[in-house]
Amino acid sequence: MDNAPMQYRLLRTIRTLLFILIGLIALLFLLPRLETLWLSMHTESRAVTARGALSDTERTNIEIFRQASPSVVYITTLTDTFNLWTRDITRIPRGTGSGFVWDRYGHIITNYHVLEGASEIRIHLSDRRMLSAVLVGASADHDIAVLRIPMVSNMPAPLPIGTSSDLKVGQMMYAIGNPFGLDQTLTTGVVSALNRSLYNDNGSQIKGLIQTDAAINPGNSGGPLLDSAGRLVGINTAIYSPSGVYAGIGFAVPVDTVNRIVPRLIAKGHYRRPRLGITIDDELNKAITGKLGIKGVAVIGIREGSPAHRAGLRSMRMLSGEGVRVGDIILSINGEEVDTPALLLDTLEKYHSGDRIKLQYLRENEVKSTMITLE
Numbered sequence: 001m002d003n004a005p006m007q008y009r010l011l012r013t014i015r016t017l018l019f020i021l022i023g024l025i026a027l028l029f030l031l032p033r034l035e036t037l038w039l040s041m042h043t044e045s046r047a048v049t050a051r052g053a054l055s056d057t058e059r060t061n062i063e064i065f066r067q068a069s070p071s072v073v074y075i076t077t078l079t080d081t082f083n084l085w086t087r088d089i090t091r092i093p094r095g096t097g098s099g100f101v102w103d104r105y106g107h108i109i110t111n112y113h114v115l116e117g118a119s120e121i122r123i124h125l126s127d128r129r130m131l132s133a134v135l136v137g138a139s140a141d142h143d144i145a146v147l148r149i150p151m152v153s154n155m156p157a158p159l160p161i162g163t164s165s166d167l168k169v170g171q172m173m174y175a176i177g178n179p180f181g182l183d184q185t186l187t188t189g190v191v192s193a194l195n196r197s198l199y200n201d202n203g204s205q206i207k208g209l210i211q212t213d214a215a216i217n218p219g220n221s222g223g224p225l226l227d228s229a230g231r232l233v234g235i236n237t238a239i240y241s242p243s244g245v246y247a248g249i250g251f252a253v254p255v256d257t258v259n260r261i262v263p264r265l266i267a268k269g270h271y272r273r274p275r276l277g278i279t280i281d282d283e284l285n286k287a288i289t290g291k292l293g294i295k296g297v298a299v300i301g302i303r304e305g306s307p308a309h310r311a312g313l314r315s316m317r318m319l320s321g322e323g324v325r326v327g328d329i330i331l332s333i334n335g336e337e338v339d340t341p342a343l344l345l346d347t348l349e350k351y352h353s354g355d356r357i358k359l360q361y362l363r364e365n366e367v368k369s370t371m372i373t374l375e
């Protein structure tokens with residue numbers, strides 16, 4: 001029997017199967033590309049779903065940012081370094097922060113710590129113009145500073161001023177600033193708490209701060225905190241965060257404090273706390289008022305020629321053979337009770353030098369009052 005035809009048929013079958021296998025492999029390789037080509041020839045943009053009207057909250061957010069953002073500035077500072085070997089002075093970047101336009105005379109408000117140690121200050125307006133600024137005045141105890149830039153055309157409008165005394169926990173808050181150098185950033189939140197206190201780097205304590213959960217990060221310092229009417233209610237000044245970035249707790253200097261101190265900084269370059277001219281001491285006060293069973297602030301000493309001296313107040317005195325004679329104990333200022341030295345100082349902060357106040361005090365078990373002009 002001849003095996004040649006059989007071998008031929010076997011080879012032809014193998015060849016046919018091989019061609020089929022190659023064809024299948026080629027088809028598997030080309031199929032995704034053919035599918036992509038087909039989809040690209042038949043793909044169209046999807047129909048846009050109608051959005052509908054913006055919510056009231058969204059419209060408020062947009063309008064507040066639209067009106068306020070042109071008045072917010074980006075601040076960069078530089079400092080000088082001295083090379084001992086070459087005797088060259090090099091000016092290098094130091095830090096960044098935020099600020100806002102206070103009036104139409106070129107005054108810019110920011111935090112004192114944003115500028116501390118700076119050799120040069122530059123203000124970047126929202127329209128990208130950059131201007132050099134000079135320091136007009138500062139109060140490190142309140143972390144407030146006033147800058148001035150040259151008067152230019154199209155100066156941004158000052159932010160409208162609100163009040164902080166009537167703020168309520170839960171009110172909407174809006175912060176605008178430049179976190180991490182990202183200028184014109186809006187964050188929202190609420191008033192989380194009121195009358196918070198923080199210690200400054202110089203050891204002084206800033207009191208009456210607004211706490212908010214509006215995101216505040218490095219670079220936001222000095223920027224405005226606004227209410228839902230777009231009014232300035234505070235200056236963003238600090239965050240509480242172990243990592244140094246936003247952790248849900250930010251603090252702002254209340255606008256009532258700002259509005260009291262800034263005019264003095266512009267007029268005189270510094271802020272001087274209103275004074276009675278007395279010496280007070282927390283530990284001695286606790287001992288004296290505790291022994292007498294009353295609440296008030298004991299006058300430990302009086303400076304000669306001071307308002308307290310002119311008003312005839314008496315201080316604690318050492319009497320030979322009789323021990324110590326307790327002086328006057330201040331009970332209230334304009335009707336506001338003051339039972340600790342810290343509260344007395346906080347109450348005086350509400351007034352200006354030159355203001356007349358009614359002082360009520362206890363002298364030898366008799367309540368008296370007098371009018372005093374603060375210095």
